[in-house]
Amino acid sequence: MAPVYPKFDTNKSGHLKVSSVHSVYWEECGNPSGVPIIYLHGGPGGGIEESDRQYFDPAHYRSILFDQRGSGKSTPHASLEDNTTWTLVEDIEKLRQHLGVDKWIVFGGSWGSTLSLAYSETYPDRCLGLIIRGIFTLRREELEWYYQQGANFLFPDYFEPYEAAIPKEERGDMMAAYYKRLTGDNEEEKLKCAGAWSRWEVSTSKLMVDPSYIAKADDPKWALAFARIECHFFVNGGWMKDGQLVDDAHKIKHLPIVIIQGRYDVVCPAKTSWDLYKALGGKDNSNIEYKIIGDAGHSAHETTIEEALVDAAEKFKYIKP
Known part of the structure; x- marks a missing residue:
């Protein structure tokens, strides 16, 4: 190749x-x-x-x-x-x-x-x-596999911080809970959730977990656009x-x-x-x-x-x- x-x-x-x-x-x-x-x-x-x-x-x-x-x-x-x-x-x-x-x-x-x-x-x-x-x-089945339940069985250690950003009583619909925060007025919570959402994705993207790739989520400007726009598209089913x-x-x-x-x-x-x-x-x-x-x-x-x-x-x- x-x-x-x-x-x-x-x-x-x-x-x-x-x-x-x-x-x-x-x-x-x-x-x-x-x-x-x-x-x-x-x-x-x-x-x-x-x-x-x-x-x-x-x-x-x-x-x-x-x-x-x-x-x-x-x-x-x-x-x-x-x-x-x-x-x-x-x-x-x-x-x-x-x-x-x-x-x-x-x-x-x-x-x-x-x-x-x-x-x-x-x-x-x-x-x-x-x-x-x-x-x-x-x-919807693709979204629920990754953001709700499925992929967490393979990456439980990386899913836990993603899940922890949302209160237990709202975890029945993680995408909706994230969307509420990513579009809310609390800037600190918005950035925290953008980082958690983005870090979950970059952590699971490669066959071998790559710390340098995960570091992409440390850029708040990139993470905010990535998380907000993804979540916006996903809660609306495209x-x-x-x-x-x-x-x-x-x-x-x-x-x-x-x-x-x-x-x-x-x-x-x-x-x-x-x-x-x-x-x-x-x-x-x-x-x-x-x-x-x-x-x-x-x-x-x-x-x-x-x-x-x-x-x-x-x-x-x-x-x-």
């Missing part, structure tokens, strides 16, 4: 006003006349990192990345106003038009896979194909019918799609990717490649996951815009 590409700079960047409230930060890298590929980050609320560019051959791809509403360099920071799955889908389409892209490959992991599915199922004619990892379709993204998978089954899944992904367990794979036609659909990585968890920054993502992007070089 191929390693990620060496670091390289952006060609240009800017902010696009997408509503009366929000401006999203975007950047473009690689070959200006290359095959367009859009990178959709996780969370929601995670924002992009410099390393996110390194999956794509800069000699071949015109790679486009952006911070979703409220995330990273987008403004206003950590804002929940007018921030839904479907406003983000429209932001992607506005960015495509702004940058003069006809069609592009859609690339995303975790929440980025959710948004990739939502966008491609809404605008299939604008997609050349999908590369998606650590599949998350925002079904503003979609439960199971909608799997039910509507038939709309994109004609596209080339690579699904990459860590076998020991606790955040987004393999069952979801398997359900999606079957909804896309499974082994009877030659357009779909389903790849389980046997020695990895959830994070895109595990070596074997990184290599699989680079390999998928290399395989997609046959695609022409």
Whole structure:
């Protein structure tokens, strides 16, 4: 498998006003006349990192990345106003038009896979194909497994501080209890809960617990956007019918799609990717490649996951815009 590409700079960047409230930060890298590929980050609320560019051959791809509403360099920071799955889908389409892209490959992991599915199922004619990892379709069963009961059986020592931030009498619905605090007026409690929520996720993202990765949650600005926006999306069920993204998978089954899944992904367990794979036609659909990585968890920054993502992007070089 191929390693990620060496670091390289952006060609240009800017902010696009997408509503009366929000401006999203975007950047473009690689070959200006290359095959367009859009990178959709996780969370929601995670924002992009410099390393996110390194999956794509800069000699071949015109790679486009952006911070979703409220995330990273987008403004206003950590804002929940007018921030839904479907406003983000429209932001992607506005960015495509702004940058003069006809069609592009859609690339995303975790929440980025959710948004990739939502966008491609809404605008299939604008997609050349999908590369998606650590599949998350925002079904209630997926949320309850991770934030209520399920993943705590594997990571009880890391779940305990997450649970301890909420009084016992409110622990019957942890997401609702966190949402009340993350959107409340008590700034101290808001920051405390943002840190606890975010630390739970980064603690469980890799097969081998990585203290340096956990340290991301020590940044209060990052943690606040990450926790507030995630919780906002999750308590609202993504503003979609439960199971909608799997039910509507038939709309994109004609596209080339690579699904990459860590076998020991606790955040987004393999069952979801398997359900999606079957909804896309499974082994009877030659357009779909389903790849389980046997020695990895959830994070895109595990070596074997990184290599699989680079390999998928290399395989997609046959695609022409």
